[in-house]
Amino acid sequence: MGMAGCNEFVNRLEQWLEGERPAESAAHLQGCPSCRGLMEDLDSIQTIARSMETDAAPPERVWTSVRARLEQEGLIQGETHGWAGGLRSWLGGVFSPVPRPALAGAYLVALVAVGAALSIPGYRQVNRLSAPAFSASLDSAEHATLAMGDPDPAIAASLEKNLAIVDNYIALCEKSVQEEPESEDARDFLYDAYEQKADLLAEIAERGDGR
Amino acid sequence: MSALVSLRSQRNWRNAGVLVPGFLLLTAAPALADRLERHFKVEPKAVVTIHNPTGMVTVRAWTKSEVMVVAQRATDRVEVDAEQTGNRVEVVTRQIADNSSPADLKADFEISVPQDTELQIHDDSGGVNVSNVQGDMNVETIAADVTIEDVGGYLTVKTVDGSLQCARCAGRIEASSISGNFRFIDLRSYNVRAQTSEGNISFNGQFLPEGIYQLKNYSGVIDVKFSPADSFDLSARSLKGRVNNQLTLTPSAHHHVASRVGNALFGSMNTGRAKVELSSFDGTINILKRD
Numbered sequence: 001m002g003m004a005g006c007n008e009f010v011n012r013l014e015q016w017l018e019g020e021r022p023a024e025s026a027a028h029l030q031g032c033p034s035c036r037g038l039m040e041d042l043d044s045i046q047t048i049a050r051s052m053e054t055d056a057a058p059p060e061r062v063w064t065s066v067r068a069r070l071e072q073e074g075l076i077q078g079e080t081h082g083w084a085g086g087l088r089s090w091l092g093g094v095f096s097p098v099p100r101p102a103l104a105g106a107y108l109v110a111l112v113a114v115g116a117a118l119s120i121p122g123y124r125q126v127n128r129l130s131a132p133a134f135s136a137s138l139d140s141a142e143h144a145t146l147a148m149g150d151p152d153p154a155i156a157a158s159l160e161k162n163l164a165i166v167d168n169y170i171a172l173c174e175k176s177v178q179e180e181p182e183s184e185d186a187r188d189f190l191y192d193a194y195e196q197k198a199d200l201l202a203e204i205a206e207r208g209d210g211r
Numbered sequence: 212m213s214a215l216v217s218l219r220s221q222r223n224w225r226n227a228g229v230l231v232p233g234f235l236l237l238t239a240a241p242a243l244a245d246r247l248e249r250h251f252k253v254e255p256k257a258v259v260t261i262h263n264p265t266g267m268v269t270v271r272a273w274t275k276s277e278v279m280v281v282a283q284r285a286t287d288r289v290e291v292d293a294e295q296t297g298n299r300v301e302v303v304t305r306q307i308a309d310n311s312s313p314a315d316l317k318a319d320f321e322i323s324v325p326q327d328t329e330l331q332i333h334d335d336s337g338g339v340n341v342s343n344v345q346g347d348m349n350v351e352t353i354a355a356d357v358t359i360e361d362v363g364g365y366l367t368v369k370t371v372d373g374s375l376q377c378a379r380c381a382g383r384i385e386a387s388s389i390s391g392n393f394r395f396i397d398l399r400s401y402n403v404r405a406q407t408s409e410g411n412i413s414f415n416g417q418f419l420p421e422g423i424y425q426l427k428n429y430s431g432v433i434d435v436k437f438s439p440a441d442s443f444d445l446s447a448r449s450l451k452g453r454v455n456n457q458l459t460l461t462p463s464a465h466h467h468v469a470s471r472v473g474n475a476l477f478g479s480m481n482t483g484r485a486k487v488e489l490s491s492f493d494g495t496i497n498i499l500k501r502d
Contacts, residue, residue: 154313154336154354158354158371159353161372162371162390165390165409169492176451176492185450186450189429189492196389196408200371203371
């Protein structure tokens, strides 16, 4: 499957996400494992989000990071529009019923999925997600984000040091939740740690994308 | 109303040495130091945003209806833009030369604003000092320490590594960090929510009736000082750490007795008018008598 096919499919992604199924897109999807993988990722996100409750939305900075990355990749120019705007709108809708503590993991999944979307025209590699794979998603997001680097070595060192601190708390809290599955306090600490990590990764991504 | 000034153009800049002879030494240094001074007339409740990667940002309130921006850049590898749009003043430091070291990109600001100004400050490293401003403010840093004094608006501070010291703050406060320490001194706030992962939290202030005070960390120490006249409901828990208490508490509305369960402590002082929640994962919570 050629690059043009993938690009065309990505350009029509907004329509696809809104439920339209143009014949050309359907045909491309049939024969393109990369784009099929992307759609499976987006379906996974939707499935995860639907299993959650109440109201919240991903922080604005996540979209800022995503938009900067899209611009860097040359997929969009200036304001979010086209399939990127559609993806944002779709993800926003998907995440609207997600509770705040659970959001961290969820929007990391979103970051990974967007990374997968970005990879289609460029690298043809799609990260595969399974519904409960938050830990793997965190690792993927971390790997992708840290690769962006930071122009200021002192700031980079500070961000990495603090990421390690949060990772340590996540490990401790996960252990605590395993030991005391009924403890709401332990879960609260774990969710907060996930949220901190997600926020920190978003900060790193935002900086790496052109500040 | 719109005004744009850029360090790069030099038109609106005067070398420090022109203004003050003593600054001639600074301009003679290898790293060219420039001083910008700009004034912007503003209406009540103006908004000032500052985006500075590295350097000190000092903001003070004054009685004039104008914003004064004084900036000092370390080298000519950065430019400082100060722009007014309507009742909003934006100050931005930008890199204009490649291969610059972080030290080259440093710019320090001293900004005077009307008391009711809203502030939005982003300073990655260096430091942020704000005093006497009564408008809302949002401060975000990576490693820069934040010192805030005598402010009255809704305050949100977010750092990664930087510490926060907040003295005589009276508005609602939300502070978060990963490894920064928080120190609250003589606080008069009715709502405080502070969370740091590895940092310490020290709280010494009033507990106002109906006020809510939530302090949380993962490790480190939470010190909270109370006086016998304070009135609050207390919940203090450290999941894996310790709670040390110097107070005599009575049963609260939600607990039949002032109880100590594991590393948790619940109870009331006086009529329990404020709500105090202290929580830590494996840190130490010290509930102390105020001297």
